Amino acid sequence: MILPQFPSAEQPEARRGTERTVSWPEQPEVLLARIAARAETVLLGKRDVITEALAAMLAGGHVLLEDVPGVGKTVLARAFARLLGGQFQRIQFTPDLLPADVVGGSVWDVRRGEFLFRPGPVMANIVLADELNRASPRTQSALLEVMEERRVTVDGETRKLPEPFILIATQNPLDCEGTYPLPEAQLDRFMMRLSVGYPDENEEVRMLEGMAEGTLPQPEQLRPVVLPEEWLRMRSEAARVHVQGELLAYAVRVAAATRRAPELALGASPRASRDWLRASQARAYMEGRGFVLPDDLLATAQPVLLHRLAARGVYGVPQAGGSEAALSRILSEVPLPSSAGRKAGRR
Structure with missing residues (x-):
């Protein structure tokens, strides 16, 4: 697919940290x-x-x-x-x-x-x-x-x-x-x-x-903000947002902890780790950053990981809230890398 060529304008590569051939x-x-x-x-x-x-x-x-x-x-x-x-x-x-x-x-x-x-x-x-x-x-x-x-x-x-x-x-x-x-x-x-x-x-x-x-708009009244080609460009650029190796290791440690957790019958898969990384990159991109912060991982952890976890239960019935409690415990126990930049205190 040939992507559209946009007119030259401000070049934000240095601020965002991702390469761009067109602005x-x-x-x-x-x-x-x-x-x-x-x-x-x-x-x-x-x-x-x-x-x-x-x-x-x-x-x-x-x-x-x-x-x-x-x-x-x-x-x-x-x-x-x-x-x-x-x-x-x-x-x-x-x-x-x-x-x-x-x-x-x-x-x-x-x-x-x-x-x-x-x-x-x-x-x-x-x-x-x-x-x-x-x-x-x-x-x-x-x-x-x-x-x-x-x-x-x-x-x-x-x-x-x-x-x-x-x-x-x-x-x-x-x-x-x-x-x-x-x-x-x-x-x-x-x-x-x-x-x-x-x-x-x-x-x-x-x-x-x-x-x-009669002033509440309906979805059919909304007009497109981007074209499919522009959306593909955004997705490609978001996938190139920089992630420190220490943050990658942190994500793997959290995923591994879910697999060892005694209260969980099913932990996070490697696909879950991949999706967690991609979601954190997308969140950073949406904020105009070319690098991922620990806050990006923490903010996306529950919506990405929680539905992939299965809590152990009694007589085959999972304990209500068990997966959420286990994930919260793991996130609080696995230490964040000390050298990674932060925007806010740990949630």
């Missing part, structure tokens, strides 16, 4: 902040969740939004689809959905007398998998190859997905009727699992006022 008309952190601000106009008071989801997508990962119905999970996904541009598809997952309804399949063309591949809705830049855990495990497994390898294999032929490709999935808590738990292999393919949560009372009043007056 931006506006600083990338300004564009990313604009995306977050516009997303907040349709999901009021949720800037932290918006920023975390944006960092995950900038790092090339997928996002799982898990919460009770009606808090704005689908609204947020639709807003990102509009702001990032590109082709958008929505898949409403139901118990009767089949894998071919997701990835596509071969259909018989009477005129040509042959089978032709009909692309499924997953062949898009941004895909919303709404209520993913309402589909059967067989249909859920259709996304395993899609999420990790960015391709689909149908009838023995492999086809690549368009770039960029981002999957934003929503799911209701497992105590809701008619849901199926996502397998560990699929959870591990989500870079972050986020919870939108109930709005603040003041923000909920603002939302109702906007709806009553």
